[in-house]
Amino acid sequence: MGRLPVPTPTDVVEALLFASDVPLEAERIREVLDLGDVGEARALVDELRARYDASSQGLQIVEVGGGYRMVTRPDVAPWLVRLARARTRARLSRPALEALAIVAYKQPVSRPEIDAVRGVNSDAVIENLLERRLVRITGRKEAPGRPYLFETTREFLVAFGLRDVADLPKVEGELIVPELAAVAEHGQAETQQDPGAGGADVTTGG
Amino acid sequence: MGRLPVPTPTDVVEALLFASDVPLEAERIREVLDLGDVGEARALVDELRARYDASSQGLQIVEVGGGYRMVTRPDVAPWLVRLARARTRARLSRPALEALAIVAYKQPVSRPEIDAVRGVNSDAVIENLLERRLVRITGRKEAPGRPYLFETTREFLVAFGLRDVADLPKVEGELIVPELAAVAEHGQAETQQDPGAGGADVTTGG
Amino acid sequence: MSDESPNTLDTSRDLTLRVGGFEGPFDLLLHLCRTNEIDLTRLPVRTITDQYLAHLEAMEFRDLEAAGAYLVMAATLIYLKSKLLVPPDETQEEELEEDGLTLRLELEARLREYARVKALGEWLTQREAEQSLVWGRPGSTLPPPEEVPLEDLSVHLLERMLKRLIEEQTRQRPREVEPNPPSVVERMTMILSVLRDTWSLLFSSLTSGDRRRSEIVVSLLAVLELVRLGRIKTQQTELFGEIVIERQTTIPNGETARADAN
Numbered sequence: 001m002g003r004l005p006v007p008t009p010t011d012v013v014e015a016l017l018f019a020s021d022v023p024l025e026a027e028r029i030r031e032v033l034d035l036g037d038v039g040e041a042r043a044l045v046d047e048l049r050a051r052y053d054a055s056s057q058g059l060q061i062v063e064v065g066g067g068y069r070m071v072t073r074p075d076v077a078p079w080l081v082r083l084a085r086a087r088t089r090a091r092l093s094r095p096a097l098e099a100l101a102i103v104a105y106k107q108p109v110s111r112p113e114i115d116a117v118r119g120v121n122s123d124a125v126i127e128n129l130l131e132r133r134l135v136r137i138t139g140r141k142e143a144p145g146r147p148y149l150f151e152t153t154r155e156f157l158v159a160f161g162l163r164d165v166a167d168l169p170k171v172e173g174e175l176i177v178p179e180l181a182a183v184a185e186h187g188q189a190e191t192q193q194d195p196g197a198g199g200a201d202v203t204t205g206g
Numbered sequence: 207m208g209r210l211p212v213p214t215p216t217d218v219v220e221a222l223l224f225a226s227d228v229p230l231e232a233e234r235i236r237e238v239l240d241l242g243d244v245g246e247a248r249a250l251v252d253e254l255r256a257r258y259d260a261s262s263q264g265l266q267i268v269e270v271g272g273g274y275r276m277v278t279r280p281d282v283a284p285w286l287v288r289l290a291r292a293r294t295r296a297r298l299s300r301p302a303l304e305a306l307a308i309v310a311y312k313q314p315v316s317r318p319e320i321d322a323v324r325g326v327n328s329d330a331v332i333e334n335l336l337e338r339r340l341v342r343i344t345g346r347k348e349a350p351g352r353p354y355l356f357e358t359t360r361e362f363l364v365a366f367g368l369r370d371v372a373d374l375p376k377v378e379g380e381l382i383v384p385e386l387a388a389v390a391e392h393g394q395a396e397t398q399q400d401p402g403a404g405g406a407d408v409t410t411g412g
Numbered sequence: 413m414s415d416e417s418p419n420t421l422d423t424s425r426d427l428t429l430r431v432g433g434f435e436g437p438f439d440l441l442l443h444l445c446r447t448n449e450i451d452l453t454r455l456p457v458r459t460i461t462d463q464y465l466a467h468l469e470a471m472e473f474r475d476l477e478a479a480g481a482y483l484v485m486a487a488t489l490i491y492l493k494s495k496l497l498v499p500p501d502e503t504q505e506e507e508l509e510e511d512g513l514t515l516r517l518e519l520e521a522r523l524r525e526y527a528r529v530k531a532l533g534e535w536l537t538q539r540e541a542e543q544s545l546v547w548g549r550p551g552s553t554l555p556p557p558e559e560v561p562l563e564d565l566s567v568h569l570l571e572r573m574l575k576r577l578i579e580e581q582t583r584q585r586p587r588e589v590e591p592n593p594p595s596v597v598e599r600m601t602m603i604l605s606v607l608r609d610t611w612s613l614l615f616s617s618l619t620s621g622d623r624r625r626s627e628i629v630v631s632l633l634a635v636l637e638l639v640r641l642g643r644i645k646t647q648q649t650e651l652f653g654e655i656v657i658e659r660q661t662t663i664p665n666g667e668t669a670r671a672d673a674n
Contacts, residue, residue, distance in 0.1 A: 006263075006281065007263040007264060007279065007281050007282050008263065010264075011262060011263040011264035011279075011282065012264060012282050012285045013264070014262060014264030014265060015264035015265060015278040015279070015282040015285065015286065016282075016285060016286070016289055018224075018264070018265055018276075018278060018549065018553070019278055019286050019289070019549075019552060019553040019554050020289065020549075020552060020554065021548070021549055021551055021552035022552075024289075028289065028292055031288075031292050032285055032288045032289045032292055033285065051261070055257070055261060056217060056220060057212075057213040057214065057217035058213060058216075058217035058218060058219075058220035058221035058224065059220060059221060059224055062546075069548055070224075070548070070549070071546045071547060071548045072221040072224060072225055072546055072547040072548075073213070073217075073221070073546070074542070074545035074546055075212070075213050076213050076217060076218050076221040077544075077545035077546070077547075079218045079221065079222065079238055079239065080221060080222065080225055080547050082238045083222055083225070083226065083234070083238050084225070084547075091540060091544075092537075092540065094435060094533070094537075095435050097533040097534075097536050097537055097540075098435060098529060098530065098533045100533070100536060101529045101530075101532035101533040101535075101536055102529050104532065104536070105528075105529075105532060111617075112606050112610070112613070112617065115610070115613070115617060116522075116610035116613075117438075117522070117525055117526060117529055118435065118436050118438065118526070118529070119436040119437045119438040119439075119481055119485065119522075119526070120435065120436035120437070120477075120478065120481045121477055121481070121614060121616070121617060123617075143602075143605060144598060144599075144601045144602030144605050144606075145599075145602040145606075145618075158548075159540070159543060160536060160539040160540060160543060161539055161542065161543045161546070162539070168532070169531075169532060169535055171528045171532060221547070224547075224549065225547040225548075225549070225550065226550070227550035227551060277553070278553065286553075286554055289554060290554040298565070300573075303569055303570065303573050304573050304577065306570065306573075307569075307570040307571075307573035307574045307577065308574075308577070310570055310574075311570075311574055323577060323581075324577075365565050366565050366566065366567050366570070367566075367567070368567065373567075374567060374570065374571075375567055375568070375570075375571040377571055377574050377575055377578065378575075378578075379575075379578045379582070380578070381574060381577055381578050381581065382581055
């Protein structure tokens, strides 16, 4: 077997993305590869992405949570569901999504404020969101009672396929839902045949 | 962005290997893809392997433990180590060092006592020290709430190049650990042989 | 909506099929508005109150707390309705006296806010579904953190830390770690400040997360004092049930806006 040539920077980026369980920032790639600037790192990722788009219908590179990730393409989801019957992930309940929506667009926001918007007590759902690491405590509000303030996490961005919170629909006045630009880019996942409660992999690693 | 064609069986195998956390047996691949026999599954893997050997120096398909796995190539290992290093903060924060100093000089010591000396809540930093295995839980203090007691570990000695905690530099003056309400005993608290709190990897939670 | 006959009670009966499917009083209210194609900036108090109450009658509640939230809204609506001026003849829009107007504006604003949150929640649901079709690697294959050696450790760092701690101790009295339980006055201020943002809150939310008896006692004293001063009202629909705290609607002239969140 002939010895393979030294890996190219693109190959290294491929391995880094594969091995990392959290989104990999361009800056990290720059650092690890000793590149001159972040632009070079982005260019390498783009090159790799083009290679995957050309040769693989199984995997893709997406930009999410402030970094890059290697993930499966939606088209192969049905087979993965068959593979991973056990690894299904419970979807969030409607109240939890509602509370999450409030945190997402008003962050940082305190529990009394969340309660006020929803008109009901949100203790249990916030507990749930904390457990799933979709939100976290970011401090205390300088208000009487000093309630905790919550904000969304990187896990949240990953779980919902967002590059950053700016990808969220604008909510001034009426809710303006962007033309799901991000979705289109990340591989248009029409929720075709719903393969049950398929599990997005948002394991926290460790 | 044009819609991609339906994934080929090789693409599906690629995604399966990528998403699986255990080696994937040929039989399992046959089952998931509804193939006629295991030979077909093997042929698909071989095809995929050839594709990776031709186009990627970052990843490869290997046969291990009675199944197939997608792994990084040995040649890229140095960069993975650099990534791991870059990702974990290779330095202890000041609060962490402060807490560690208290544990080092006053062990065994409980979290409320560390809090009392530092004047702030030390949950997070202790969590960090536990993760790093620089401290461990050695028992519970016979005081209200029966808080865990912490001591330094062998890894601590190695990391700081000490043979023994007695090798710690002598410091003039005495650090006073404030008396907790109704502490049962003065000075050295009796270290309970609590079966539940034996290991270093018992986290304090929270 | 103004030419809608106010007598829509019987049609609202048909809506009760979703009983229990609401996430709270705002959800129900929004549902009623949507079903009746009501403009969220011009809430017809009479119609909406009647429909809301009709719905409420048909609902079953799992727990008192949930019921409490719905009842507070009911109370608000009834209050609003009582503030309607001259019995409106069929052709005219209802008019509210000043108090009521303020309250209605606030209600509308909060309803619109809830509508936005709900829309965002639905958007998130869709994203969640899309993302469930995508898998990442099941875990990191990088060396675990504890195997990454720490840099720059030296015992001198520990020594310096300890010296500083000792110096600090000699310079000052031992510091308080746990804050004292808040005073009654503090708690009163807090309640009033929360009630500036919302018109009601549950007693349990004052103490939730902290079940220390002193907290509860202080909160209770604060509530009692505020009731005595006529700043708030309380309701307890059942013995040992949830206490609902509402502000007294004697709003000093025209102070309507919610205090800014930050």
